Amino acid sequence: GELKPEDFDILSRLGEGAAGTVRQVLHRPSGIVMAKKSITADPDTAIQRQILRELAFLRACVSPYIVSFYGAFLDEEDTTIAICMEYCEAGSLEDIYKKCKELGAVIGEGVLGKLAIAVSIISLIPTNLENMGIGWGLSRHHYYPVLKGLVYLHQQKKIHRDIKPSNILMTRSGEIKLCDFGVSGELINSLAQTFTGTKYYMAPERIQGAPYAVQSDIWSLGLTIIEVAQNRPALPPPGYSQLAIFELLDFIVHQPIEELPDDRSAELRDFVRVCLTKDPAKRPGPAMMLNHAFIQKWENTNVDLGKFVRQLYDWPE
Ligand code: ADP
Numbered sequence: 001g002e003l004k005p006e007d008f009d010i011l012s013r014l015g016e017g018a019a020g021t022v023r024q025v026l027h028r029p030s031g032i033v034m035a036k037k038s039i040t041a042d043p044d045t046a047i048q049r050q051i052l053r054e055l056a057f058l059r060a061c062v063s064p065y066i067v068s069f070y071g072a073f074l075d076e077e078d079t080t081i082a083i084c085m086e087y088c089e090a091g092s093l094e095d096i097y098k099k100c101k102e103l104g105a106v107i108g109e110g111v112l113g114k115l116a117i118a119v120s121i122i123s124l125i126p127t128n129l130e131n132m133g134i135g136w137g138l139s140r141h142h143y144y145p146v147l148k149g150l151v152y153l154h155q156q157k158k159i160h161r162d163i164k165p166s167n168i169l170m171t172r173s174g175e176i177k178l179c180d181f182g183v184s185g186e187l188i189n190s191l192a193q194t195f196t197g198t199k200y201y202m203a204p205e206r207i208q209g210a211p212y213a214v215q216s217d218i219w220s221l222g223l224t225i226i227e228v229a230q231n232r233p234a235l236p237p238p239g240y241s242q243l244a245i246f247e248l249l250d251f252i253v254h255q256p257i258e259e260l261p262d263d264r265s266a267e268l269r270d271f272v273r274v275c276l277t278k279d280p281a282k283r284p285g286p287a288m289m290l291n292h293a294f295i296q297k298w299e300n301t302n303v304d305l306g307k308f309v310r311q312l313y314d315w316p317e
């Protein structure tokens with residue numbers, strides 16, 4: 001059925017982003033615990049309706065690598081737009097590495113490997129998977145999920161990934177899922193007017209005004225891996241914390257991004273180096289990244305991600 005504002009109880013606050021607040025809520029009629037993101041709504045009702053219509057496209061995005069969408073509606077006396085999605089108990093990769101930092105731990109390469117695989121697969125869209133000999137639902141390495149909905153959205157130029165640690169979530173059982181796809185052009189427009197989001201993860205070509213392309217996601221993946229591997233963002237670069245936004249963007253375009261230290265494997269260090277190729281024409285796309293030695297190494301290796309989150313949060317077996 002349709003989600004209604006009065007059917008929810010707030011359980012806790014999960015986080016705060018530039019665009020709004022995320023709360024853990026109970027949907028009483030279904031008994032499902034969800035994550036509800038509240039974004040300040042444009043007062044124009046025509047714009048509100050358009051945003052809700054566009055967000056409904058998220059229903060088509062069904063994949064084990066994507067956070068499920070339950071619905072969106074006008075909330076809090078029509079002052080906010082509520083987006084209800086699957087609640088991921090282990091939080092975002094940002095929550096996870098901050099917790100690791102607290103514990104004085106570093107994230108192992110198996111976890112980073114599974115992270116790189118999940119993000120690369122989602123970035124395969126809009127590549128035509130059928131042309132790669134991969135049928136819908138049935139997969140070569142059990143990794144290629146059912147992405148028909150997403151391919152459709154991409155063909156319609158309606159999707160926009162925003163890859164960064166806070167948009168990659170983990171469930172209690174250790175599944176890795178992406179969230180916060182930009183499917184609503186109208187929502188992106190109205191957000192652009194009210195805040196300036198972090199541009200740290202933006203690829204050099206996008207800073208220079210090139211249109212969105214899959215190679216840009218691979219850049220963001222490289223920055224994400226450095227951040228999660230080192231328990232701190234790659235940008236601003238160490239020792240440059242006072243950079244103004246213009247200087248930061250200039251740095252991204254012209255200066256080399258740091259490399260991972262040599263206590264990490266040669267494969268991982270090379271993977272990140274390749275992701276951070278400045279020239280988008282020379283940077284491989286996700287299909288080629290999936291053939292990289294680092295991915296190959298972890299693709300057929302079992303990593304107990306459920307155990308990883310249980311140990312991190314001290315959850316019982
Ligand atoms: P950001 O721009 O940092 O991604 P968001 O508002 O999208 O801001 O998310 C803020 C935080 O809310 C995330 O870092 C995460 O801790 C939490 N969060 C978002 N969505 C979920 C979810 N579906 N399940 C659990 N936690 C979530």
Ligand code: MG
Pocket residue numbers: 017166167179180
């Ligand atoms: Mg987010």
